[in-house]
Every structure is written in structure tokens, then in C-alpha cells.
Amino acid sequence: MRLVLLGAPGSGKGTQAKKLMGHFSIPEVSTGEILRKAVDDSTPLGNDARSFMEKGELVPDSIVLGLVHARLKQQDCNKGYIIDGFPRNEAQAAALDKMLSAIGAPITAVVSIEVSRDDLIKRMSGRRICKSCGQVYNIHFLPPRKEGTCDSCGGDFFQRNDDKEDTIKKRLDVYEARKASLIEYYGKRGMLKSITGTGPVHEVFRKVCDAVEGA
Numbered sequence: 599m600r601l602v603l604l605g606a607p608g609s610g611k612g613t614q615a616k617k618l619m620g621h622f623s624i625p626e627v628s629t630g631e632i633l634r635k636a637v638d639d640s641t642p643l644g645n646d647a648r649s650f651m652e653k654g655e656l657v658p659d660s661i662v663l664g665l666v667h668a669r670l671k672q673q674d675c676n677k678g679y680i681i682d683g684f685p686r687n688e689a690q691a692a693a694l695d696k697m698l699s700a701i702g703a704p705i706t707a708v709v710s711i712e713v714s715r716d717d718l719i720k721r722m723s724g725r726r727i728c729k730s731c732g733q734v735y736n737i738h739f740l741p742p743r744k745e746g747t748c749d750s751c752g753g754d755f756f757q758r759n760d761d762k763e764d765t766i767k768k769r770l771d772v773y774e775a776r777k778a779s780l781i782e783y784y785g786k787r788g789m790l791k792s793i794t795g796t797g798p799v800h801e802v803f804r805k806v807c808d809a810v811e812g813a
């Protein structure tokens with residue numbers, strides 16, 4: 599299965615991608631995670647991407663496309679993958695198709711996770727991540743058993759730099775401005791399945807699994 603997970607910032611793409619990864623034994627390819635690591639490591643690419651990410655803007659296609667191309671060529675992607683956070687616009691979608699048709703391994707499913715703007719804001723502002731193991735929590739919806747402490751490893755939490763109120767709104771505006779053309783791109787090709795992303799994580803997971811059945 600070669601799956602693209604679409605959805606607004608905070609819609610639960612990363613949460614679902616991690617569950618799918620365990621279920622189907624294929625890797626998650628998250629452009630956001632790859633870019634955040636590059637920023638933290640202060641690589642040249644990370645230094646170029648930093649200001650865009652801090653402002654909640656998209657990182658230029660010229661940076662992101664090379665990064666996706668390199669990641670999908672890695673051996674662990676041979677049996678399939680779940681892409682989360684890419685494509686973000688029609689140009690990226692077309693570039694992905696071109697990249698994959700060159701190797702005869704096209705995308706087999708596209709699922710869009712839909713969540714209301716009010717819930718998205720609450721999800722992002724409430725997101726907390728374990729500094730040690732990366733487990734993602736939410737102070738409103740998925741709190742840890744003990745406040746401020748990771749259930750899995752006992753680590754402390756941090757908040758993403760782009761989960762500040764102004765940046766959250768900017769990210770949502772950036773997504774909304776491109777959503778229709780992206781949905782149309784995959785809709786026209788008969789590939790798009792949309793699901794509601796509200797409700798418990800395991801219920802959303804069931805809906806995603808139903809949507810990708812046979813892909």
C-alpha cells in the first residue's frame with residue numbers, strides 16, 4: 599500500500615499514520631518530522647526551512663520535493679509507505695505522481711481526514727510531545743495519566759514552536775487556501791476517500807482502515 603494521508607494541521611494525520619505503520623508494517627514518511635529534525639540539527643536544509651515553519655508558511659517546493667524523493671528511494675519504502683503532510687499543493691501532488699510513475703509504483707490510496715476548525719485549534723494548542731520518546735498527547739483529549747509526564751517513559755513534555763495561537767491560525771489559513779485544488783486533484787482521478795476525524799482515535803483508525811481496504 600502506498601497511502602497519502604491528507605488533512606488540515608492537527609487533523610490527526612500523524613496519530614493515524616503511526617497506528618497504520620504498526621498495523622501494516624510499512625514506514626511513515628512525514629515531511630513535517632523530517633523538516634523539524636533538519637531544523638533541530640541545523641543542517642543547511644533545516645536552516646533554509648526554519649523561518650517558513652516558524653511563521654506557519656509552507657517550505658518552498660524546491661526544498662520539500664528533493665527531500666521526499668530521497669526518502670521514498672530508501673529501501674524500507676519498497677513494500678509501501680504512509681505519506682503524512684505531503685503533498686500540500688497541486689504542484690507537489692503532480693510532482694509526486696511524476697516521481698512515482700517513473701518507477702512504476704503509483705499511489706494506491708488517498709484519504710482525507712476532516713475535522714472542524716474549532717477542534718483543530720483545540721487539538722494543536724493542547725498538543726504536548728514527550729521530549730524523550732516522541733509520544734504525542736493532548737491535554738484536552740488524550741491526557742497522560744500523570745500531568746506533565748509521559749505514560750510510556752516518564753519523560754517531560756514540550757510544545758511545538760508552531761503550536762502557538764497565531765501560528766496555528768496561519769497554518770490553518772495556508773491549508774484552507776490550497777485544500778480545494780488538492781481535493782480536486784485526487785477527486786478527479788477517483789482516488790480520494792474522505793472520513794470524519796472526530797471521535798476516539800481507535801474509531802478514526804477503523805474508518806481509515808475501511809477506506810484503504812484492498813489498496
Ligand code: AP5
Binds near residue numbers: 652
Ligand atoms: P506538519 O508537521 O506536517 O504539520 P501539520 O500538517 O501542520 O500537521 P500536524 O503535525 O500539526 O498535525 P497532525 O494532522 O499530524 O495531527 P496529530 O496527529 O499530531 O508540518 C509542519 C510544518 O512543516 C508546516 O507548517 C510547513 O511549514 C512544513 N511542511 C511540512 N510538510 C510540508 C510540505 N509538504 N510542503 C511544504 N512545507 C511543509 O494530532 C494533533 C493533536 O490532536 C495531538 O495532540 C493528538 O494527540 C490529538 N489527536 C489526534 N487524534 C485525535 C482524536 N481522534 N481526537 C482527539 N484528539 C486527537
